[in-house]
Amino acid sequence: MENQGGNEPTQFHDRFERWAGKVRRRMLFSRALTGLAYGLLGGVVVAGGAWWLRQSVLRPWAAALGLVGVVGAVAWATRKRWSDRDVALFLDARLTSDEVISTAVELRSEAERNDPARELVVKQAARKLASSDPRLARPRLLMKRHGIAPLAALAILYFNFIQLPPAPPSPPPPPGAELVQVDELKGLEKIIQLEKLDARDAEQRKRLDAIAKEARKLREDLKNGLEKREALARIAKLRDEIAAEKMAHGDAKNRAGLEAALNKLKQNQKTEGAAKALGEGDLTQFDKEMQKLANQAEQADRDAAKKALEEAAKAAREKGAEDVAKSLEEQKKLFEERSKGAEALRELGKQLGDKLPPGAQKDLQEFGDTGDPAARKRLADALGEALEGMTDAERKQLAENLGKQLEQQGGGAMSPEQMKDLAESLKDPEARKKLAEALKELGQPPGSGDAQREQGLDDAERGGGEAQKGLGAPAPVPGGNPGAGNEPGSKPGAGSGKQPGAGKGAGKNPGKGKGKGGPGSDHDEGEGDHEGSTDRVEGGDLRSKAGTKWNKGGGLHGATLGRSSSSGAGETANQKGSGALGKVAPQEIGGVERSEVPEEYREQVGRYFEP
Amino acid sequence: MTQAEPTDLEARLSFARDASSRLRDAIGTVIVGQSDVVDQTLWGLIAGGHVLLEGAPGLGKTLLVRTLASCLDLGFSRIQFTPDLMPSDITGTNVLVTDQTGGVTGRFQLHKGPIFGQVILADEINRATPKTQSALLEAMQEHAVTIAGTRHKLDEPFFVLATENPLEMEGTYPLPEAQLDRFLLKVMVPNPSEDELTGILTRTTGHAMSAPSQVLGSADVLNLRALCRDVAVAEPVVRYAARLVGASSPESAGAPPIVSRAVRYGAGVRGGQSLVLAAKAVALLEGRAHVAFADIQRVALPVLRHRIIRSFEGEADGVTTDDVVRELLSAVPSRPEPVQQAVAAR
Numbered sequence: 001m002e003n004q005g006g007n008e009p010t011q012f013h014d015r016f017e018r019w020a021g022k023v024r025r026r027m028l029f030s031r032a033l034t035g036l037a038y039g040l041l042g043g044v045v046v047a048g049g050a051w052w053l054r055q056s057v058l059r060p061w062a063a064a065l066g067l068v069g070v071v072g073a074v075a076w077a078t079r080k081r082w083s084d085r086d087v088a089l090f091l092d093a094r095l096t097s098d099e100v101i102s103t104a105v106e107l108r109s110e111a112e113r114n115d116p117a118r119e120l121v122v123k124q125a126a127r128k129l130a131s132s133d134p135r136l137a138r139p140r141l142l143m144k145r146h147g148i149a150p151l152a153a154l155a156i157l158y159f160n161f162i163q164l165p166p167a168p169p170s171p172p173p174p175p176g177a178e179l180v181q182v183d184e185l186k187g188l189e190k191i192i193q194l195e196k197l198d199a200r201d202a203e204q205r206k207r208l209d210a211i212a213k214e215a216r217k218l219r220e221d222l223k224n225g226l227e228k229r230e231a232l233a234r235i236a237k238l239r240d241e242i243a244a245e246k247m248a249h250g251d252a253k254n255r256a257g258l259e260a261a262l263n264k265l266k267q268n269q270k271t272e273g274a275a276k277a278l279g280e281g282d283l284t285q286f287d288k289e290m291q292k293l294a295n296q297a298e299q300a301d302r303d304a305a306k307k308a309l310e311e312a313a314k315a316a317r318e319k320g321a322e323d324v325a326k327s328l329e330e331q332k333k334l335f336e337e338r339s340k341g342a343e344a345l346r347e348l349g350k351q352l353g354d355k356l357p358p359g360a361q362k363d364l365q366e367f368g369d370t371g372d373p374a375a376r377k378r379l380a381d382a383l384g385e386a387l388e389g390m391t392d393a394e395r396k397q398l399a400e401n402l403g404k405q406l407e408q409q410g411g412g413a414m415s416p417e418q419m420k421d422l423a424e425s426l427k428d429p430e431a432r433k434k435l436a437e438a439l440k441e442l443g444q445p446p447g448s449g450d451a452q453r454e455q456g457l458d459d460a461e462r463g464g465g466e467a468q469k470g471l472g473a474p475a476p477v478p479g480g481n482p483g484a485g486n487e488p489g490s491k492p493g494a495g496s497g498k499q500p501g502a503g504k505g506a507g508k509n510p511g512k513g514k515g516k517g518g519p520g521s522d523h524d525e526g527e528g529d530h531e532g533s534t535d536r537v538e539g540g541d542l543r544s545k546a547g548t549k550w551n552k553g554g555g556l557h558g559a560t561l562g563r564s565s566s567s568g569a570g571e572t573a574n575q576k577g578s579g580a581l582g583k584v585a586p587q588e589i590g591g592v593e594r595s596e597v598p599e600e601y602r603e604q605v606g607r608y609f610e611p
Numbered sequence: 612m613t614q615a616e617p618t619d620l621e622a623r624l625s626f627a628r629d630a631s632s633r634l635r636d637a638i639g640t641v642i643v644g645q646s647d648v649v650d651q652t653l654w655g656l657i658a659g660g661h662v663l664l665e666g667a668p669g670l671g672k673t674l675l676v677r678t679l680a681s682c683l684d685l686g687f688s689r690i691q692f693t694p695d696l697m698p699s700d701i702t703g704t705n706v707l708v709t710d711q712t713g714g715v716t717g718r719f720q721l722h723k724g725p726i727f728g729q730v731i732l733a734d735e736i737n738r739a740t741p742k743t744q745s746a747l748l749e750a751m752q753e754h755a756v757t758i759a760g761t762r763h764k765l766d767e768p769f770f771v772l773a774t775e776n777p778l779e780m781e782g783t784y785p786l787p788e789a790q791l792d793r794f795l796l797k798v799m800v801p802n803p804s805e806d807e808l809t810g811i812l813t814r815t816t817g818h819a820m821s822a823p824s825q826v827l828g829s830a831d832v833l834n835l836r837a838l839c840r841d842v843a844v845a846e847p848v849v850r851y852a853a854r855l856v857g858a859s860s861p862e863s864a865g866a867p868p869i870v871s872r873a874v875r876y877g878a879g880v881r882g883g884q885s886l887v888l889a890a891k892a893v894a895l896l897e898g899r900a901h902v903a904f905a906d907i908q909r910v911a912l913p914v915l916r917h918r919i920i921r922s923f924e925g926e927a928d929g930v931t932t933d934d935v936v937r938e939l940l941s942a943v944p945s946r947p948e949p950v951q952q953a954v955a956a957r
Contacts, residue, residue: 027953082949089847089946093954098903103845117843117900120620124900140956 012104012126019129019137020087026139031077032070033146039069040152047159054164063156066149094137097128176229182222186470190463191215191238197456198449200323204245211241211460232473239464246281246457257321259606261312261328268308270301283327284458287451288373290331294338295371302339309335327450342367342376348383351401355386355394387435620900623838627657628898630827630835634682637823641678642671643814644807650896651798651913652679652772658892659836660795660885661751661771663736663917668776670800671811673734676772680730683832684825685768688728690747692739694782698746701726702756721758726750729766729829733773737783747771748790768832788876788920795885796910797917799933835895842891844902849887851945852907856883858943859919859935867942869935873925878918885914904945912936 040063047062049055082090088102095101104125107118195212199205218226218234258278265275270293277285293305313328349356349364356364360382367375390398597605631653638649648664652675655662664672673689680687690701703724708716725731726747733747750756751771755764773794775786791797803811827835858865859877870877890906916932925935944951 080949085847086947086950088845089950090953092903093946093950098899098901098905099845099848100899100901100903102847103843103901106845107843115843116620116841120624120900121843139953143956 012122012129013108015126015129016084016088016091016101016105019091019134020082020084022134023087023090023137023139024082026141027082028074028077030139030141030143030146031073033073033141033149034143035069035071035073035076036066037069037146037148037152039072040066040149040156042069044152044155044159047156051159051162051164054167056164059156059160062159063153066153090139091129091137095128095132097125097132100128101125174229176227176232178228179225180222180228180231180471181225182470185219185222185467187463187466187468188215188219188222190466191242191460192219193463194242194456194460197453197460200326200449200453207241207245211238211245214238228471231471232468235464235467235471239461239468242457242461242464246454246461254316254321254324257316257319257324260315260319261321261324264312264315265308267311268304270305271308274305283450283454287331287334290335291338291373292371294335295342295367295373295376296369302335306332306335306339330449342371345376345379345383349379351398352383352386355390356382357386360386620841623834624895624898624900627835627838627895630831631657631896633826634679637682637826638675638678640821640823642675643810644803645671645675645800648675648798648800651796653896654889654892654910654913655772655796655798656683656768656770656832657835657839657895658795658885658888659768659839660888661773661793663773663775663791663794663797664800665775665777665797666800667778667802670802672774672800673732676730676732676774678823679772680732681823682826683730684828685729685770685832686727686766687730687732688725689732689734690725691734692736692743694738694740694784696739696743698743699758700724701743701746702750702758703727705759719759721761721763723763724756726756727763727765729768729770731769731771733771735776736773737775737785739784741784741787744784744786744790747773748793751793766829768829768836788918791917792879792881794917795889796913798913799916839888839891839895842894842900842902844887844891847946848890848902848904848907851904851943852883852886852890854943855907855911855915855939856880856886858939859915861922865943867938869930869938873921873928873930874919874935875922875925876920878915882915882918885918886910889914908940908945911940915939 043062043065046065047059050058050062084105085102088105089099091097092099092101100121103117104122107115107121192212192215194208194215197208199208214234215238218231218238222231262275262279265271265278271289274286274289274293277283277289290305290309293302296302309328309332313325313332316322316328317325346364346368349360360379363375363379363382366372367379387395634653635646635649642649652662652664656679664675666672677687677689690696701724703722703726705719706722708718708720710716731747736744736747746756750765750769754767754769755762757763854865856878857863858867859870859874859882860866861871861874861877863870863877866874866877886907887902889910890902893906893909894900894902912933915936919932919935921930921932921935946954
C-alpha cells in the first residue's frame with residue numbers, strides 16, 4: 001500500500017499529462033478554426049476587391065487566405081500554448097475540485113518535495129482526475145465566430161463566379177492630345193518661303209532662316225505624326241516670331257528714330273499720308289504713298305517729297321535708328337527711279353499725242369495729277385499698244401520728233417541717252433519688242449525692300465493662320481491691326497431710314513471705295529457697295545443700354561491694344577511677340593499726335609511717353 | 612482507482628474537521644444561530660490571529676467568547692474597557708511584599724493582570740484610552756508583556772477577542788488603523804433572525820443553562836495551528852490574494868472604480884498574509900490540505916473590511932468597506948483571462 005501511495009505523484013503526472021494533452025489539442029483545433037474563419041473573412045475582402053477591380057485572376061487565390069489564417073492561428077496558438085498551471089486551473093474550474101489539481105501541479109516540482117501536504121494533495125488530485133468524466137473538461141471546440149468560415153467560403157465562391165463589373169469608361173484624353181498626321185499642311189509652305197525673302201540684314205536673314213527651318217521641321221514632324229496641341233503650339237510660336245519680325249521698326253532701338261522720322265515726314269503736307277502709313281508700321285502702304293508721289297507730274301511736289309525723305313532718314317539716323325534710316329534712304333533711291341520712269345512715260349505719252357486712245361489720255365492726266373499706280377499701269381499698257389499700232393511712217397515721225405526735242409531741250413525729263421535709245425528702238429522690230437516690255441515694267445515699278453519683306457511676312461503670318469485652321473484650331477485674326485480702311489471707300493456710305501419720316505442720310509463718299517486692311521487682311525482692294533440702310537435713330541433715344549462690367553484694374557486684351565500688358569521684357573509672348581516693354585504696336589507710333597491732346601501740350605506729352 | 616492508506620496528514624485533517632464540528636456543536640448548545648460568527652471566530656483561533664467582534668449590545672458577543680473559552684479549556688480573562696482603565700490594570704504590576712506581621716519585606720511581587728490569560732475578552736475596547744489600548748495591542752502582537760522592565764511571555768495559545776459597540780460612540784476612542792491591522796479578522800455580529808431570536812428567548816428565559824463541555828485542550832489548539840501552517844497553497848491562489856490586496860489601493864492600475872473613488876488607503880502586506888492564513892484555516896476546518904480560490908473569497912470580507920480606509924468622498928457617499936470588498940471580489944478575476952474565458956465557454 002505504501003508503494004501505491006508512493007506512486008501517486010507518478011500516477012497524477014501521467015493522468016494530468018493525458019488530460020492536459022486533450023485540453024491543448026482541442027484548444028489548438030479551436031484556434032485553428034478561428035484562424036480559418038478570420039482568414040476566409042479576409043479572403044472575402046480580397047475576392048470582393050479583386051472582383052471590383054476586375055482582377056479575375058486574383059479571385060481564386062482569395063480562398064488561400066483561409067489556409068494562411070489556419071497557419072497563423074496554429075503558430076499563434078503554439079506560441080500561446082497553455083502552461084501546466086493554466087491547464088490545471090482550467091481543470092479545477094471545470095471539475096470543481098477546489099484547486100487541488102493546481103496545488104498538486106505546484107507541488108510536483110523537486111523543490112516542493114518536503115512539503116507536508118504534497119503527498120496528500122497529489123493523491124487527492126490524482127483521484128479527482130481518475131474519478132472525473134473527461135467530457136466535463138473539454139474546452140469548447142466550436143465558437144460562434146467559427147460560423148464565419150462557411151459563410152466566408154460561400155462569399156468567396158460567389159465572388160469567383162459572378163460576372164465582373166463593367167469596365168469604367170476610360171477618361172477622355174486631354175484636349176489636343178490626339179495625334180495628327182498630315183502630309184502637307186496648308187500654310188506652312190508660306191512660312192518656309194521666308195528663307196527666300198530678301199532680308200534687311202544678316203541678323204534678320206538668320207532669324208528668317210531659323211523660322212523657315214522650324215516650319216520645315218514641323219512639316220516633317222507632321223508627316224510622321226504629332227500631338228495636335230504640340231503642333232498648334234509650334235505654329236503659334238512661329239507666328240509670334242513672324243510678328244516680331246514685322247515689329248522691327250517699332251522696337252525700342254528704333255522707336256525714337258521712327259518718331260523723329262515721322263515728325264519730319266509730317267511737316268510736309270504731301271508726305272503726311274506716307275507718314276501715317278509708316279507710323280502704323282504698314283510699309284506696303286508707305287511704299288505705295290511714296291510711289292504716288294513719285295508718279296506725280298509736278299517737279300516741286302516730287303522734290304519736296306524727296307527732301308522730306310532725306311530729312312526723315314537723317315533724323316532717324318541721328319536718333320540711332322539705323323534700320324529706319326536705311327529704309328528711308330532705300331525709299332528715296334527708289335523714289336528717284338520711279339520719278340524718272342514716270343517722266344519717261346509722261347514724255348512718251350505727250351509725243352504720241354492723238355495716237356493714244358481717249359482712255360489713255362485720261363489716264364495720262366490722272367497719272368500726272370494723283371500719281372495713281374493703277375493709272376500708271378494703264379498708261380504704260382496703252383503706250384505699248386499705241387506703239388504697236390503705229391505704222392512705220394508714224395514711228396519714223398515719232399523718232400524724228402524725239403530727235404528734235406533732243407536737240408531743242410536736251411532730253412527734258414528723259415536723259416539724252418534714253419531719248420536716243422527710244423528713237424532707235426522705234427526703227428527696229430526687235431528693239432520695239434524690248435521697248436514694249438520696258439514699258440510694262442515701267443507700268444509696274446518694283447516695290448521697296450521693306451514693302452516686299454512685309455509682304456512676305458504677311459504671307460507667312462497668314463500661312464501660319466491657315467496652318468492653325470487646318471489643324472482644327474479657331475484661327476485668330478492675323479495681326480493686331482484693325483482692318484479699317486483709310487481710303488474714302490471705307491467711310492460711311494449712304495444710310496436710308498426705314499421708318500417714315502426718318503429721312504435718308506447721304507454719305508460723303510458714297511459707293512466706290514478702296515480700303516486697305518491691317519496686317520494679315522490680305523490688303524484686299526476692291527470696290528464695294530457701301531450704301532448703308534441704317535435706320536435713323538433719334539438723338540434723344542441714343543443711349544447705351546449695354547450693361548457690361550468693366551474690370552477697371554485689368555488691361556484690355558493684347559489683340560485689342562496691339563501689345564501685351566506685361567511688366568517686363570520677354571515675360572509674355574502674344575501673337576506678335578511684342579509683349580515686352582519697349583516694343584510698341586504700329587498704331588501706337590505717333591499716337592500722341594493723333595490724339596485729342598491740345599496742340600500746345602503735345603510736345604510735353606510726347607516727351608513724357610518717349611522711351 | 613487506487614485506494615491509498617490514510618496518511619498522517621489525512622488523520623490530522625480528519626481530526627481537525629472533527630474538532631471543528633464538535634466545537635460548533637458545543638458552542639451551539641449555548642449560542643443560538645450566529646453560525647458565520649462562530650465559524651469566523653474559529654478561523655481566527657486556528658489561524659493564530661485575533662478577532663474583533665463588532666455588533667450592537669445584547670447580540671451575544673461576550674457570551675460567545677465565554678462559551679468558546681469554556682469549550683477550549685483555556686484560561687479565560689475578561690477586561691472591561693473603560694475610560695479610566697490603566698495599562699497596568701491589563702498587564703499587572705509589581706507590588707511590595709509584606710510579611711505575616713504586616714511588615715515590609717523589601718521585596719516586590721508581580722501581580723499579573725488579566726492579559727495573562729489565554730482567551731482574552733477585551734470588552735468594548737474602544738472605550739479605553741489609546742494608551743491603555745496600546746498595552747493590549749502590544750501583547751497581541753508580541754504574545755508577551757513588559758512590566759517594570761521585565762519581559763513576561765504569555766501562555767500559548769493566546770487568543771484575544773475584542774468587542775466594539777457601533778452605537779453610543781460618544782466618549783469612545785476608535786482604534787487607529789494601524790492597531791486595527793493587528794486583528795486578523797473583524798467579525799460583524801448581525802441581528803438574529805426571527806427563528807434564532809425565538810430560540811434565544813426560549814433558551815434564556817428558562818432554567819439556568821448547563822455549561823458547555825470542553826472539546827479541545829490547549830495542546831489540541833496548538834496542534835491545529837501548526838497543521839494550519841502545513842496547508843498548501845498553489846501559486847495562482849496566492850497570486851489571486853495578492854491581486855485582491857493590490858487592487859484595494861486606489862493607486863493600483865487594476866483598482867476598480869469604486870476603489871479609486873471611495874478608498875484612501877488599501878490593505879497592506881499584513882492584509883495579504885491574513886487572507887492566505889485565514890483561507891488556510893478555512894481549508895483546514897473543512898478537512899482540506901490545500902486552499903481554493905473560494906477560501907480566499909470567503910475570508911475576504913472579515914480580513915479586509917477593517918484594513919481599508921475610506922476617503923472623504925467614500926464616507927460622504929455612504930460607501931462601506933464591505934461594499935468595496937464585494938466590488939473587489941467581482942472585479943478581480945481569480946484565474947488568468949484566457950483560462951477564465953475557456954471555463955466560461957461551455
